[in-house]
Amino acid sequence: MIKIDRLTKSFIRNGAEFPAVKEVVMSIEKGRLVAVIGQSGSGKTTLFNMIAGLIKPTSGIITINDKDITTLSEKELAKYRNQDVGYILQGNSMLNNFTVLDNVCMPAYLSACKEEVRLRAKELLAEMGLKGYENEYPKNLSGGEVKRVSIARAMINNPVLLLADEPTSNLGPENSRKVMELLQKISENGTAVLVSTHEMECLEYVDEILKMQKGTLIKYRP
Numbered sequence: 727m728i729k730i731d732r733l734t735k736s737f738i739r740n741g742a743e744f745p746a747v748k749e750v751v752m753s754i755e756k757g758r759l760v761a762v763i764g765q766s767g768s769g770k771t772t773l774f775n776m777i778a779g780l781i782k783p784t785s786g787i788i789t790i791n792d793k794d795i796t797t798l799s800e801k802e803l804a805k806y807r808n809q810d811v812g813y814i815l816q817g818n819s820m821l822n823n824f825t826v827l828d829n830v831c832m833p834a835y836l837s838a839c840k841e842e843v844r845l846r847a848k849e850l851l852a853e854m855g856l857k858g859y860e861n862e863y864p865k866n867l868s869g870g871e872v873k874r875v876s877i878a879r880a881m882i883n884n885p886v887l888l889l890a891d892e893p894t895s896n897l898g899p900e901n902s903r904k905v906m907e908l909l910q911k912i913s914e915n916g917t918a919v920l921v922s923t924h925e926m927e928c929l930e931y932v933d934e935i936l937k938m939q940k941g942t943l944i945k946y947r948p
């Protein structure tokens with residue numbers, strides 16, 4: 727269960743402070759697929775980056791399974807980022823000199839037995855419809871395939887929360903549908919999934935829609 731209370735992040739532009747995310751209150755239950763929509767610049771990525779533990783909030787609380795991640799030390803935060811949360815970043819974040827299989831394994835190599843990790847990575851790739859792609863390099867894959875590899879990589883440590891920042895941008899309708907179906911399946915298997923999107927077609931897959939408007943979060947459809 728993820729609970730966010732009065733989460734705020736302010737940045738400084740032209741010498742003046744402005745809130746990119748302002749007093750956001752929300753919660754996501756295990757097994758739910760929740761979408762965040764909103765115009766470019768409304769604060770979606772900033773919200774996701776705070777939940778992922780990549781940037782510190784100016785104020786507010788983020789509780790994941792009763793643990794407030796805003797109070798964690800750097801070491802604890804690194805463990806949280808690696809094990810509790812999966813993050814599918816906007817754009818292509820593959821390591822191009824490594825194979826698809828190594829890319830998926832990378833977040834788990836440090837903490838787990840290499841053989842077990844490789845086995846799980848192969849299973850995840852198969853679930854993503856990418857069986858046989860293990861030894862391929864990312865540059866030889868289509869945009870939709872790369873996105874599915876990044877979903878597998880985000881799931882390698884079995885996170886309680888999966889964040890997907892515009893996972894269907896620049897994909898055609900068929901690939902977008904595949905990505906949303908996979909995210910839906912992941913949520914049905916018990917992971918809380920938070921997805922940001924600009925595409926209205928993606929919303930038919932989600933349980934709840936929230937809207938960011940100039941940093942403020944409003945319920946769009948329960």
Ligand SMILES: Nc1ncnc2c1ncn2[C@@H]1O[C@H](COP(=O)(O)OP(=O)(O)OP(=O)(O)O)[C@@H](O)[C@H]1O
Nearest residue numbers: 737738739746764765766767768769770771772773
């Ligand atoms: N590090 C930063 N320093 C200053 N301003 C920032 C920083 N990061 C983001 N911003 C600003 O905060 C606002 C929210 O940005 P954010 O990237 O969260 O929006 P977004 O809703 O994800 O947009 P998009 O849909 O285009 O990805 C924007 O005005 C942006 O310029």
